[in-house]
Amino acid sequence: MLRHEVVVVGAGLAGQRAALAAIEAGRDVAIVSKLHPLRSHSGAAQGGINAAVGAEDSVETHIFDTVKGSDYLGDQDAIEFFCGEAGPTVVEMEHFGTIFSRAPDGSLARRPFGGAHFPRTIYAADRTGLALLQGLWERLGSERFTLYDEWDLTNVVVRDGRVQGIVAFDRKKGDFAEIASSAVVLATGPAGRIYAHTTNAHSCTGDGIAAAYDAGAELKDMEFVQFHPTALLETSILITEGARGEGGLLTNASGERFMIRYAPHVQELASRDVVSRAIVTEVAEGRGFAGPFGPYVHLELMHLGKEKVESRLQEICDYARRFAGIDPVTQPIPVYPAQHYMMGGIGTNRRGETNLPGLFAAGEAACVSIHGANRLGGNSLLETLVFGKQAGMAAAAYAATAPATALRATDVEEATAPLRRWSSRTDGEDPSTLRTELQRTMDRYVGIYRNEADLMEGIRRVRALRARFERVRVVDQSRIYNLNLTDALETGHMLELAETIVVGAYARTESRGAHARTDFPKRDDARWMRHTIARRAPEGPALTYAPVGYTRWEPTERVY
Amino acid sequence: MADATIPVPLDVYRFDPARDSAPRYQRYTLDLAPHTPVLSALLKIRAELDPTLSVRFSCRSAICGSCAMQVYSKSRLACETPVGPEVELHGRIVVEPMRNQPVVRDLVVDQAPFWKQYEGIEPHLKLDPAKPMPAGRTNPMSPEQVEAFHDTPRCIACAACFSACPAVEADPSFPGPMALAKLYRFVVDPRDTARQDRLVRIQTEGLWLCLRCHLCTDSCPKNVRPSERIRDLKEMAVAAQGATELGSRHAVGFKENLRSTGILNEMKLVRQTYGVVGTLGQVGQGIHVWRKKPEITKRPHPIEGAEEIEQIYKALDAEGDGR
Numbered sequence: 001m002l003r004h005e006v007v008v009v010g011a012g013l014a015g016q017r018a019a020l021a022a023i024e025a026g027r028d029v030a031i032v033s034k035l036h037p038l039r040s041h042s043g044a045a046q047g048g049i050n051a052a053v054g055a056e057d058s059v060e061t062h063i064f065d066t067v068k069g070s071d072y073l074g075d076q077d078a079i080e081f082f083c084g085e086a087g088p089t090v091v092e093m094e095h096f097g098t099i100f101s102r103a104p105d106g107s108l109a110r111r112p113f114g115g116a117h118f119p120r121t122i123y124a125a126d127r128t129g130l131a132l133l134q135g136l137w138e139r140l141g142s143e144r145f146t147l148y149d150e151w152d153l154t155n156v157v158v159r160d161g162r163v164q165g166i167v168a169f170d171r172k173k174g175d176f177a178e179i180a181s182s183a184v185v186l187a188t189g190p191a192g193r194i195y196a197h198t199t200n201a202h203s204c205t206g207d208g209i210a211a212a213y214d215a216g217a218e219l220k221d222m223e224f225v226q227f228h229p230t231a232l233l234e235t236s237i238l239i240t241e242g243a244r245g246e247g248g249l250l251t252n253a254s255g256e257r258f259m260i261r262y263a264p265h266v267q268e269l270a271s272r273d274v275v276s277r278a279i280v281t282e283v284a285e286g287r288g289f290a291g292p293f294g295p296y297v298h299l300e301l302m303h304l305g306k307e308k309v310e311s312r313l314q315e316i317c318d319y320a321r322r323f324a325g326i327d328p329v330t331q332p333i334p335v336y337p338a339q340h341y342m343m344g345g346i347g348t349n350r351r352g353e354t355n356l357p358g359l360f361a362a363g364e365a366a367c368v369s370i371h372g373a374n375r376l377g378g379n380s381l382l383e384t385l386v387f388g389k390q391a392g393m394a395a396a397a398y399a400a401t402a403p404a405t406a407l408r409a410t411d412v413e414e415a416t417a418p419l420r421r422w423s424s425r426t427d428g429e430d431p432s433t434l435r436t437e438l439q440r441t442m443d444r445y446v447g448i449y450r451n452e453a454d455l456m457e458g459i460r461r462v463r464a465l466r467a468r469f470e471r472v473r474v475v476d477q478s479r480i481y482n483l484n485l486t487d488a489l490e491t492g493h494m495l496e497l498a499e500t501i502v503v504g505a506y507a508r509t510e511s512r513g514a515h516a517r518t519d520f521p522k523r524d525d526a527r528w529m530r531h532t533i534a535r536r537a538p539e540g541p542a543l544t545y546a547p548v549g550y551t552r553w554e555p556t557e558r559v560y
Numbered sequence: 561m562a563d564a565t566i567p568v569p570l571d572v573y574r575f576d577p578a579r580d581s582a583p584r585y586q587r588y589t590l591d592l593a594p595h596t597p598v599l600s601a602l603l604k605i606r607a608e609l610d611p612t613l614s615v616r617f618s619c620r621s622a623i624c625g626s627c628a629m630q631v632y633s634k635s636r637l638a639c640e641t642p643v644g645p646e647v648e649l650h651g652r653i654v655v656e657p658m659r660n661q662p663v664v665r666d667l668v669v670d671q672a673p674f675w676k677q678y679e680g681i682e683p684h685l686k687l688d689p690a691k692p693m694p695a696g697r698t699n700p701m702s703p704e705q706v707e708a709f710h711d712t713p714r715c716i717a718c719a720a721c722f723s724a725c726p727a728v729e730a731d732p733s734f735p736g737p738m739a740l741a742k743l744y745r746f747v748v749d750p751r752d753t754a755r756q757d758r759l760v761r762i763q764t765e766g767l768w769l770c771l772r773c774h775l776c777t778d779s780c781p782k783n784v785r786p787s788e789r790i791r792d793l794k795e796m797a798v799a800a801q802g803a804t805e806l807g808s809r810h811a812v813g814f815k816e817n818l819r820s821t822g823i824l825n826e827m828k829l830v831r832q833t834y835g836v837v838g839t840l841g842q843v844g845q846g847i848h849v850w851r852k853k854p855e856i857t858k859r860p861h862p863i864e865g866a867e868e869i870e871q872i873y874k875a876l877d878a879e880g881d882g883r
Contacts, residue, residue, distance in 0.1 A: 035618055035624070035626070036671070036675075038625065038716075038717050039618055039619075039624040039625055039626050039717075040624075041618070041619065041624070043619075043623055043624060043716070044619050044621065044623045044624065088696070090698070091696060091697060091698055094698040094699065095693040095698075095699075095751075096685070097684065097685040097749070097751065099706065099709060099713045099745075099749075100698075100701075100706075101703075101706065102701050102702060102703050102705075102706050103703075104702070104703060105700075106700030106701055106702050107698070107700070108698055124713065127623070127713075127714065130623065130713075130714075130716065131713060134713070138683050138684040138685075139684060139685075141679065141683060141684045142684045172664055172670070174578075201618045201619040201620070201624060202617060202618050202619070202620060203618040203619075235620070235621070237620075237621040238621075314714075315623070315714075318622065319621060319622070322622070322640045323597075323621070323640070325595065430607075430611060432606070432607040432611065433607075436607070474611075475611055475612065476611055476612040478576050478578055478579055478612065478665070479578065480576060480577070480578055480614075480664065480665045481614040481664055481665040481666070481668050482614075483606065483611070483613075483614055483615070484611040484612060487611070
């Protein structure tokens with residue numbers, strides 16, 4: 001049986017930062033990831049990382065912008081801590097070797113981002129995630145730890161009220177294995193692939209969130225799903241908010257800059273939820289473009305000039321040219337909102353602790369909550385590093401004093417019994433059929449604008465899919481790199497999480513941040529300024545509610 | 561954007577070492593719009609025709625580096641290679657796993673040899689304990705210093721270059737294009753204090769094994785241009801240490817040789833590369849060449865216009881980069 005003092009699952013920025021913190025605390029650390037760490041979805045982040053380092057800016061303003069951006073659902077105490085860590089975090093990443101874009105005076109270059117008072121977003125062209133991921137991985141390279149890459153998490157084992165270890169599937173070997181560990185950090189990213197139109201990578205299937213939920217962890221604010229305003233038509237590949245930060249404009253079919261009507265003060269640089277709703281409204285009211293890949297609006301960069309577009313937005317130039325046959329230097333980019341980010345996740349405090357002793361979480365898989373009902377661009381890369389470090393430190397401290405784990409050899413057998421049943425069936429449904437139907441269901445019934453009837457239908461359909469999943473069949477009988485099996489595993493995870501999203505959305509009878517109910521268009525602080533907590537129960541997610549951490553910012557109406 | 565579909569025949573490499581005695585090609589035919597990426601075609605096969613096909617993939621947008629493979633014998637990312645041009649050129653699409661890495665199953669390769677070479681160049685900042693990082697603030701770096709990295713920070717470690725590289729195939733000790741481009745990234749980093757050590761070490765650890773075929777640059781989906789950075793490393797290594805290795809002596813001899821006469825003096829080049837004693841070991845080869853092509857063993861006369869070549873050298877010297 002493998003054994004490590006701290007096991008970090010997920011090797012994007014949050015997982016790597018957690019691992020580094022635990023290693024620095026002297027623990028024996030293992031990193032388990034379904035991808036090689038350099039292939040993590042953190043690398044797809046484009047626009048930048050927020051830190052109020054400009055002379056005109058302040059941590060105080062960063063806190064206020066984040067609280068307001070969260071539509072007053074973010075925990076203010078956590079946000080204060082988070083913004084205070086921003087400057088030191090960016091400095092640390094620069095010292096680790098990250099190559100940032102620079103201003104002429106040699107300082108870090110900054111660009112304006114949505115919902116921020118000042119240009120606060122530090123960047124590396126439009127591949128900031130990749131730059132940070134390389135910098136951190138290469139820093140970790142001089143430390144000692146064990147990497148189990150291309151391993152899929154199947155279970156977190158909890159016994160005697162605390163974590164005992166994990167069970168995972170080694171793709172290349174084709175075997176299940178257990179790793180005993182008293183401290184497990186889940187940094188497995190989001191479940192964006194439960195939607196058909198998502199900017200997320202195929203690997204974003206919420207495996208860690210689902211495993212935590214199965215093990216009894218609380219999920220927080222799952223109904224808050226961010227839709228990025230500018231995803232490339234057809235493929236939903238992300239076109240960074242940095243494109244608007246650099247001066248890009250949104251126009252409708254009459255060539256009108258419609259954001260002036262929705263956010264008179266900051267127009268294109270309003271918060272993401274506001275811009276996404278504006279685009280959907282323009283299309284619904286007949287002012288969008290129509291095409292074979294659905295409706296869209298234009299993102300115009302032509303006026304910025306070839307040099308600026310090709311240097312600061314190098315990657316998205318490639319994306320538009322290769323994936324849409326559009327040259328952004330001379331043509332508008334066709335865009336439409338797509339699922340982008342999950343504000344919700346495994347509920348943690350600001351040390352990354354969950355309700356289960358020994359279980360920690362960080363990054364997009366977790367919900368502290370600092371993003372509340374809507375995340376600001378540039379805050380998620382910062383979150384991965386700030387709270388990855390916190391979770392790693394907390395896990396290391398816990399592991400140092402935790403009693404020996406009581407993982408048993410039979411735990412693998414028990415945990416993987418359903419998976420073996422999928423493979424031994426002679427008839428049943430293919431997991432990709434169920435996945436596709438789930439994605440269509442979520443797009444149609446749990447999208448940007450929601451209402452009671454749609455959400456009710458969404459619940460019905462997701463539950464029907466969950467029932468069908470009981471008969472899922474894996475036809476691939478080879479063990480090595482069996483993607484049919486991992487497909488089924490991921491689909492099961494996504495169905496479970498989809499249910500928590502749609503049930504949470506149905507229950508929340510108000511509109512706040514990214515959760516927009518057409519039947520309850522107003523924010524209702526008296527009743528709903530509180531976090532949704534979902535726990536697994538036999539009949540589906542059991543919802544309770546928890547207060548929002550409040551320090552000094554009175555909720556006011558959110559206008560941009 | 562939306563275009564009519566065309567029939568796309570894909571011949572996909574299949575091999576499961578646990579079950580198959582030899583690889584085979586399986587034909588799948590799909591109706592696809594010509595702009596559909598090869599990866600989307602493979603995922604459609606998985607979803608609709610054959611869930612047993614193994615392929616490594618994640619982001620589908622050319623940033624995670626997972627889906628490099630051989631598409632009609634060229635190393636590239638399947639997610640950004642459209643099916644249309646391939647079908648038009650060849651009537652079908654042949655999809656195979658990357659080269660220079662053992663096959664795990666179907667299109668999935670074991671990337672251990674690639675990662676080992678990457679780790680071998682010690683891809684992390686090396687700091688001088690006497691010169692710590694500035695406390696509480698970032699190191700200054702000018703936009704020009706950022707420019708000096710060229711496009712090496714764009715590398716997504718997809719290994720397309722490693723797959724395309726004939727030097728890797730011939731000699732597994734060659735670090736390969738990605739590792740050398742990564743080395744360049746650390747050598748030009750103003751924060752790194754091991755520039756000299758890195759350049760000296762790489763002279764004996766494979767730098768001169770590059771064949772200068774530029775297939776790496778040709779196959780790179782992110783325009784990193786590894787062969788150009790390898791050229792830069794060679795120049796920096798010679799500048800840092802002098803021409804101390806076979807490869808660097810050969811390159812310097814080549815340069816001097818051309819400068820003096822405008823034409824290669826093969827015999828002199830052998831002596832410049834191997835030294836007087838080392839040349840004795842090349843006598844057999846020399847006799848062989850003399851028999852086949854006696855003219856190249858004669859001392860060449862300066863060619864017409866050799867003075868113009870001298871002008872070019874002078875102009876380059878004046879630029880100060882020694883090229």
